[in-house]
Amino acid sequence: MTASNAPTLLDTVTVPLGDRSYDIQIGNGLIANLGTVIAPVLDQKRTVIITDENVAPLYLETAQNALEAAGIQTQAITLKAGETTKSFQSYQNLMDQLLTLGVERKDTLIALGGGVIGDLTGFAAATLRRGVNFIQVPTSLLAQVDSSVGGKTGINTPHGKNLVGAFYQPRMVVADISVLNSLPKRELQAGYAEVVKYGLIDDPDFFNWCLANGSNIFNGDHSAQAYAIATSCRSKARIVAEDEREGGKRALLNLGHTFGHALEAECAYDGTLLHGEAVAIGMVMALDLAARLGTGSDTEKDLLTTHLRDVGMKTRPTEIGRKFTSDKLLHHMEQDKKVEAGKMVFIAGGIGRAEVRKDVPVDMVRQVLDASLCS
Ligand SMILES: NC(=O)c1ccc[n+]([C@@H]2O[C@H](COP(=O)([O-])OP(=O)(O)OC[C@H]3O[C@@H](n4cnc5c(N)ncnc54)[C@H](O)[C@@H]3O)[C@@H](O)[C@H]2O)c1
Numbered sequence: 001m002t003a004s005n006a007p008t009l010l011d012t013v014t015v016p017l018g019d020r021s022y023d024i025q026i027g028n029g030l031i032a033n034l035g036t037v038i039a040p041v042l043d044q045k046r047t048v049i050i051t052d053e054n055v056a057p058l059y060l061e062t063a064q065n066a067l068e069a070a071g072i073q074t075q076a077i078t079l080k081a082g083e084t085t086k087s088f089q090s091y092q093n094l095m096d097q098l099l100t101l102g103v104e105r106k107d108t109l110i111a112l113g114g115g116v117i118g119d120l121t122g123f124a125a126a127t128l129r130r131g132v133n134f135i136q137v138p139t140s141l142l143a144q145v146d147s148s149v150g151g152k153t154g155i156n157t158p159h160g161k162n163l164v165g166a167f168y169q170p171r172m173v174v175a176d177i178s179v180l181n182s183l184p185k186r187e188l189q190a191g192y193a194e195v196v197k198y199g200l201i202d203d204p205d206f207f208n209w210c211l212a213n214g215s216n217i218f219n220g221d222h223s224a225q226a227y228a229i230a231t232s233c234r235s236k237a238r239i240v241a242e243d244e245r246e247g248g249k250r251a252l253l254n255l256g257h258t259f260g261h262a263l264e265a266e267c268a269y270d271g272t273l274l275h276g277e278a279v280a281i282g283m284v285m286a287l288d289l290a291a292r293l294g295t296g297s298d299t300e301k302d303l304l305t306t307h308l309r310d311v312g313m314k315t316r317p318t319e320i321g322r323k324f325t326s327d328k329l330l331h332h333m334e335q336d337k338k339v340e341a342g343k344m345v346f347i348a349g350g351i352g353r354a355e356v357r358k359d360v361p362v363d364m365v366r367q368v369l370d371a372s373l374c375s
């Protein structure tokens with residue numbers, strides 16, 4: 001290996017889950033050295049890479065060469081890019097292909113891509129032969145800061161987002177920040193929404209860091225990117241370690257998602273609205289709700305809105321170019337996985353003070369929706 005292609009490991013975050021604990025390795029050039037990076041967690045040297053049609057031409061060959069150089073057998077499956085790939089149909093096709101390849105229990109699936117590939121591959125890994133190993137190699141900012149960590153896997157259904165899935169942890173997460181150079185700006189912005197989320201949940205200092213430095217993430221500043229990824233992953237790892245299966249505190253990671261998932265479902269996952277874009281709008285609505293509940297303020301909502309707009313993001317459903325109604329959005333929200341005894345659960349609080357609220361009157365939710373739909 002020459003000095004120019006040696007990997008640089010910038011940080012390692014551990015997700016502490018007893019005998020299912022795993023590391024998130026954050027660095028540069030990790031995909032070009034994937035074989036040596038992942039070898040310690042493989043049960044046998046046989047892998048299948050699952051990726052998408054945008055990522056494959058950029059990074060598949062590099063990943064395959066690196067695995068082969070380390071004596072690890074590998075095959076590849078390339079899927080269509082985009083949210084529609086998180087469907088029953090692609091899940092079935094993927095399972096057929098994996099079984100045709102003769103994947104064994106001790107083989108390892110490698111998700112090389114964004115959150116769509118990670119969520120689908122994770123669900124396939126959880127269910128194939130009742131569970132095979134998998135490794136996340138996230139290539140979008142969103143996947144590096146959020147979806148590759150914590151073991152939520154699954155697919156969408158016409159009833160709503162992620163309604164079929166499993167909690168199933170990867171053996172390792174390999175976040176190579178050099179791949180963010182090829183990520184389109186719109187995708188970086190979508191991922192950035194989930195970065196800001198960690199500040200809003202319980203880390204006002206990190207929120208302030210975002211206000212001051214967040215825009216550097218879009219300028220290709222690797223140190224800002226690495227800091228944002230490591231801080232986000234540390235925050236998520238801490239919450240997941242406390243409440244892996246979302247009995248309580250993990251719901252905080254859903255900040256903005258009850259509203260956001262409803263917007264996504266109304267757009268039928270057709271690419272009009274990316275997940276992170278929906279979360280950005282949903283977080284503004286969640287802060288509006290907090291202001292109405294008295295646990296946050298309009299000033300905090302405005303601060304978030306201004307920051308998201310400063311980095312070029314939309315903050316209102318009216319900017320999407322689709323007609324939404326409160327009734328239809330409420331209908332989707334009733335399908336949310338946090339619903340208890342028929343009552344919706346929200347994450348609402350001021351900046352750095354998110355709380356789980358089970359006592360929100362439906363009328364107040366409707367006021368938030370109505371206000372956002374006519375602003
Ligand atoms: N499991 C979780 O905890 C969790 C958390 C957050 C989001 N999610 C899910 O993640 C999904 C969204 O993930 P996403 O935003 O990564 O979307 P995505 O997987 O669709 O990736 C975004 C786009 O960028 C392309 N891409 C990815 N990496 C690239 C790179 N390095 N260079 C160029 N193009 C690249 C992809 O092909 C795709 O077109 C949603 O389905 C969401 O529900 C899951």
Ligand SMILES: O=C(O)C(=O)C[C@@H](O)[C@H](O)[C@H](O)COP(=O)(O)O
Pocket residue numbers: 146149150152161162194250251253254257337
């Ligand atoms: O990991 C979690 O927990 C999250 O809620 C992270 C979210 O960003 C992510 O979008 C998640 O998939 C949403 O979870 P869901 O249970 O509402 O589908």
Ligand SMILES: [Zn+2]
Pocket residue numbers: 146194257275279
């Ligand atoms: Zn999310």
